[in-house]
Amino acid sequence: MSEIRRIIELYKNKEKLPSDIVVEFFERAKKNEFNSFISFNENVLEEAKKLDKKVKEGKIEGRLFGIPVSIKDNILVKGLKCTCASKVLENYIAPYDATVIEKLKEEGALIIGKTNMDEFAMGSSNEYSAFGSASNPFDRERVPGGSSGGSAISVSAGEAPLSLGSDTGGSIRLPASFCGVYGLKPTYGAVSRYGLIAFASSLDQIGPFARCIEDVEILFDIIKGKDERDKTSTNYPEEEIKPSYPLKIGVLKDSFSNKVEEEIKTSLEEFIRLLEKEKIAQFKEFNMETFDYAIAVYYIVACAEASSNLARYDGVLYGFICKDNNLWDMYEKTRTEGFGEEVKRRIILGTFVLKSGYYEEYYVKAQKARTKILKEFLKNFEEFHLLLMPVSPVLPFKKGEKLKDPISMYLSDIFTVSVNLAGLPAITFPFKLSKKGLPIGFQFVSKFFMEKLFFKVLKKIEKTIHG
Amino acid sequence: MDKFEIKIGLEIHVQLKTKSKMFCPCKVKVDDEPNKNICPVCTGQPGVLPSPNEKAVFYAVLVSRALNCKIPEILYFSRKNYFYPDLPKGYQITQYGISTGSKGEVPVIMNGKIVKFPVERINLEEETAKSFHIEGKVYLDYNRCGIPLLEIVTPPFLKSSEEALNFLKSLRRILIYLGVSDCNMEKGEFRVDTNVSVNIRGKESHHRTELKNLNSLSALKESISFEIKRQKDLLEKGEKMERETRLWDEHKKETRVMRTKEFVEDYRYFPEPDIPPFKVKREWFEKEIPVLPHVYYQKLIKKGAEPKEAEIIISSPFLSEFTEKVLEKLPFNRVKGWILTEILQHVPDVESLKNLPFTSLEFIDFVEKIIEGKLPRHMGQEIIKRSIENNISLKKLINEKVEIKGGLELERIVEEVIKENPHVVEKIRSGKVSAVSFLVGQVMRKLKGKANPKEVKEKIEECLKT
Numbered sequence: 030m031s032e033i034r035r036i037i038e039l040y041k042n043k044e045k046l047p048s049d050i051v052v053e054f055f056e057r058a059k060k061n062e063f064n065s066f067i068s069f070n071e072n073v074l075e076e077a078k079k080l081d082k083k084v085k086e087g088k089i090e091g092r093l094f095g096i097p098v099s100i101k102d103n104i105l106v107k108g109l110k111c112t113c114a115s116k117v118l119e120n121y122i123a124p125y126d127a128t129v130i131e132k133l134k135e136e137g138a139l140i141i142g143k144t145n146m147d148e149f150a151m152g153s154s155n156e157y158s159a160f161g162s163a164s165n166p167f168d169r170e171r172v173p174g175g176s177s178g179g180s181a182i183s184v185s186a187g188e189a190p191l192s193l194g195s196d197t198g199g200s201i202r203l204p205a206s207f208c209g210v211y212g213l214k215p216t217y218g219a220v221s222r223y224g225l226i227a228f229a230s231s232l233d234q235i236g237p238f239a240r241c242i243e244d245v246e247i248l249f250d251i252i253k254g255k256d257e258r259d260k261t262s263t264n265y266p267e268e269e270i271k272p273s274y275p276l277k278i279g280v281l282k283d284s285f286s287n288k289v290e291e292e293i294k295t296s297l298e299e300f301i302r303l304l305e306k307e308k309i310a311q312f313k314e315f316n317m318e319t320f321d322y323a324i325a326v327y328y329i330v331a332c333a334e335a336s337s338n339l340a341r342y343d344g345v346l347y348g349f350i351c352k353d354n355n356l357w358d359m360y361e362k363t364r365t366e367g368f369g370e371e372v373k374r375r376i377i378l379g380t381f382v383l384k385s386g387y388y389e390e391y392y393v394k395a396q397k398a399r400t401k402i403l404k405e406f407l408k409n410f411e412e413f414h415l416l417l418m419p420v421s422p423v424l425p426f427k428k429g430e431k432l433k434d435p436i437s438m439y440l441s442d443i444f445t446v447s448v449n450l451a452g453l454p455a456i457t458f459p460f461k462l463s464k465k466g467l468p469i470g471f472q473f474v475s476k477f478f479m480e481k482l483f484f485k486v487l488k489k490i491e492k493t494i495h496g
Numbered sequence: 497m498d499k500f501e502i503k504i505g506l507e508i509h510v511q512l513k514t515k516s517k518m519f520c521p522c523k524v525k526v527d528d529e530p531n532k533n534i535c536p537v538c539t540g541q542p543g544v545l546p547s548p549n550e551k552a553v554f555y556a557v558l559v560s561r562a563l564n565c566k567i568p569e570i571l572y573f574s575r576k577n578y579f580y581p582d583l584p585k586g587y588q589i590t591q592y593g594i595s596t597g598s599k600g601e602v603p604v605i606m607n608g609k610i611v612k613f614p615v616e617r618i619n620l621e622e623e624t625a626k627s628f629h630i631e632g633k634v635y636l637d638y639n640r641c642g643i644p645l646l647e648i649v650t651p652p653f654l655k656s657s658e659e660a661l662n663f664l665k666s667l668r669r670i671l672i673y674l675g676v677s678d679c680n681m682e683k684g685e686f687r688v689d690t691n692v693s694v695n696i697r698g699k700e701s702h703h704r705t706e707l708k709n710l711n712s713l714s715a716l717k718e719s720i721s722f723e724i725k726r727q728k729d730l731l732e733k734g735e736k737m738e739r740e741t742r743l744w745d746e747h748k749k750e751t752r753v754m755r756t757k758e759f760v761e762d763y764r765y766f767p768e769p770d771i772p773p774f775k776v777k778r779e780w781f782e783k784e785i786p787v788l789p790h791v792y793y794q795k796l797i798k799k800g801a802e803p804k805e806a807e808i809i810i811s812s813p814f815l816s817e818f819t820e821k822v823l824e825k826l827p828f829n830r831v832k833g834w835i836l837t838e839i840l841q842h843v844p845d846v847e848s849l850k851n852l853p854f855t856s857l858e859f860i861d862f863v864e865k866i867i868e869g870k871l872p873r874h875m876g877q878e879i880i881k882r883s884i885e886n887n888i889s890l891k892k893l894i895n896e897k898v899e900i901k902g903g904l905e906l907e908r909i910v911e912e913v914i915k916e917n918p919h920v921v922e923k924i925r926s927g928k929v930s931a932v933s934f935l936v937g938q939v940m941r942k943l944k945g946k947a948n949p950k951e952v953k954e955k956i957e958e959c960l961k962t
Binding site: 103104111113118121124125127222223224225226227229230231257258259260261333334336337339340341343345346356360380383385388 | 541585770
């Protein structure tokens with residue numbers, strides 16, 4: 030059931046007050062059992078008490094009235110620290126609210142804290158955080174997925190009913206899958222990026238985490254829409270969508286390749302059989318010729334943009350600084366000591382591919398490949414309403430397992446990155462637990478601005494599977 | 497043919513006078529107390545995004561149109577990546593690969609003629625912060641950071657310091673006429689970097705000198721001349737030259753090495769992902785381009801102005817328009833003294849001409865009165881002076897002189913009274929000064945008391961002296 034509806038019912042019936050609800054979540058969150066939070070909003074109780082009065086007066090206004098929300102620590106909330114899980118921003122206090130935060134506040138949401146992540150959203154395991162790795166609530170020895178690990182954990186472990194994260198190459202969908210919750214990566218441009226600390230500007234998108242599809246829909250509906258401060262944002266189409274069942278869904282051929290863990294494959298088959306049996310969908314395999322290139326293209330584009338986006342952390346105006354009488358030594362020391370290994374690796378990679386002489390070979394070529402990937406997706410959408418594939422080729426892995434091998438870490442994103450390169454929306458559906466009790470999630474991909482189709486279809490699937 | 501081949505190229509940076517900055521709503525006001533007009537966007541805080549100022553894009557298009565540039569249908573910005581404390585994002589948003597304007601020309605006034613010099617490209621970009629060095633410390637003022645900046649680049653087509661100077665004078669005037677910048681060089685609103693390269697004809701080499709610290713047009717001319725001579729001397733001696741940046745020393749009147757460019761900085765340009773490519777709006781092409789200074793110049797020459805006179809007049813778009821209207825009614829030689837000497841000597845600077853307290857029609861009427869003898873020349877000079885200094889319209893001053901304080905009328909009546917009373921005049925001239933008061937009384941009576949007795953007395957004394 031919808032957490033949002035449940036809580037607002039409690040307020041309407043005057044069974045509970047916002048401060049009661051906040052205390053419940055805040056106390057659980059503050060224990061920080063899984064290291065899912067980097068910092069907390071110490072004023073949240075006071076903010077909740079202001080809403081208590083309104084409940085007593087029967088003035089429950091706003092779609093998120095008195096609903097606690099956790100926010101990934103790369104989204105700015107005015108007056109709160111925003112570290113991006115990096116030493117360079119360890120003590121940085123946000124001077125303004127991100128557009129999505131303004132929207133949440135207008136709807137009465139209460140921000141309880143800032144969640145752990147891979148430094149600058151670069152990583153798939155949440156192990157590259159300057160403030161320590163986070164733990165998967167289903168097995169503390171294992172990673173929660175990244176980069177929005179903390180957001181996924183907070184929703185999964187009941188530390189917050191809702192969370193906002195960001196997805197550049199799978200950073201919402203992967204931890205959602207590893208932690209057994211819903212996670213939506215919206216169409217590029219559907220949600221304003223103003224106030225999201227940029228990793229790769231042409232790929233980044235903010236999106237919601239929730240425990241049911243209805244809450245994902247409510248949260249997405251609030252944050253979406255054109256923002257004058259983000260020129261890449263667009264007006265969201267208003268039309269209603271009426272799916273006709275059974276839907277035609279394409280299953281990516283590579284879902285069953287030897288790169289994918291056996292149990293994920295059998296679960297996917299099970300999932301497909303179930304939907305066919307219920308006459309929700311008919312399935313057919315489809316092939317993506319560009320599939321094998323997606324990781325390479327992604328790392329060129331993302332790292333190139335990151336190398337430029339992260340140039341501002343130079344110690345001059347704010348953030349971490351290693352003082353030195355020589356300007357160039359100051360820059361070098363500040364950035365060497367301030368950034369973690371993975372971030373430096375990507376800055377160097379991005380700097381390299383933009384160098385004159387290499388730019389055409391790498392960046393320009395990658396952009397062309399990107400267009401090709403999009404075209405291949407769009408071609409498949411001529412036949413299918415939705416596409417289905419695993420979120421990750423592997424189940425939540427053990428901490429430390431992939432740290433020494435960045436390439437194997439990068440490969441955990443093979444099913445997610447091409448969606449970002451194409452700018453399409455995709456959503457993680459938490460299907461079941463593995464034999465070892467680890468969550469398995471699948472990913473639906475749709476055409477641009479068809480998030481409403483996800484909501485309609487997944488409500489039906491959710492009802493069928495989870496009751 | 498000269499043994500040497502001289503190539504001079506210019507790179508001009510112009511601050512556009514929009515109300516707000518290039519990518520954020522901060523005010524464009526560099527003179528305010530330091531770091532007053534700043535926001536998260538122009539100080540490069542985490543998470544911010546740029547929103548292009550449409551007026552600045554329009555200005556860039558207007559300049560490109562005025563200089564006959566090719567303008568693409570779709571524009572986009574790029575990032576120029578480098579580290580420096582005056583650049584808070586670690587990159588400058590500029591144009592690369594595609595320019596707002598390319599392959600244009602500047603109509604340059606040279607020795608009384610109009611010569612067209614090529615412009616390679618016109619790019620729109622953002623200004624950096626201003627740094628101050630005080631007692632070994634560096635201070636940064638971000639008021640300037642993010643102001644829209646136009647970069648105008650010429651190919652190395654100029655051959656002498658005179659050509660460069662005339663080019664810059666003409667370009668600066670055009671920009672002022674277009675209303676896109678005040679181009680105040682002292683304030684840094686119009687900055688010039690110069691490339692000079694002298695070769696022995698037929699023996700091309702890749703050396704070139706970039707000149708910096710040119711804060712005035714005269715410094716620019718002197719430094720180019722110095723540099724040409726320096727390079728010629730070195731060539732004569734058979735010495736090799738490199739690519740280097742040299743600084744102009746205003747006191748010693750010489751250039752000295754700032755840095756040699758052994759390695760060229762790699763700016764790692766790539767298209768700005770935060771600003772999608774955008775269409776150049778049709779309506780930007782519909783707006784009329786103001787009449788350019790060289791057009792006024794040519795008209796003035798036709799009407800008989802000397803090149804120097806014409807150049808003074810076109811230094812101000814207001815004065816050009818004013819003079820043009822006056823010349824519709826009056827010939828140039830009848831008005832040139834009044835405009836070039838009388839008006840100009842009383843205005844503090846060319847800028848303030850636009851605040852002249854009279855219209856061209858009033859001025860025409862004024863000059864006509866002088867031509868017709870209704871207003872003596874010396875009185876006209878005084879009227880112009882008082883009009884500009886006290887901000888009073890010409891019409892009002894002429895009327896005052898004539899009707900209230902006497903003025904024309906006073907002079908006529910004083911002369912009349914003197915003629916009518918030769919005996920009294922005789923007495924005064926022979927020493928009986930007190931007899932003046934009789935004449936004052938006579939004048940006052942004829943003016944029906946509409947004058948100041950003190951002024952009348954002065955006027956009588958003045959007339960008796962001559």
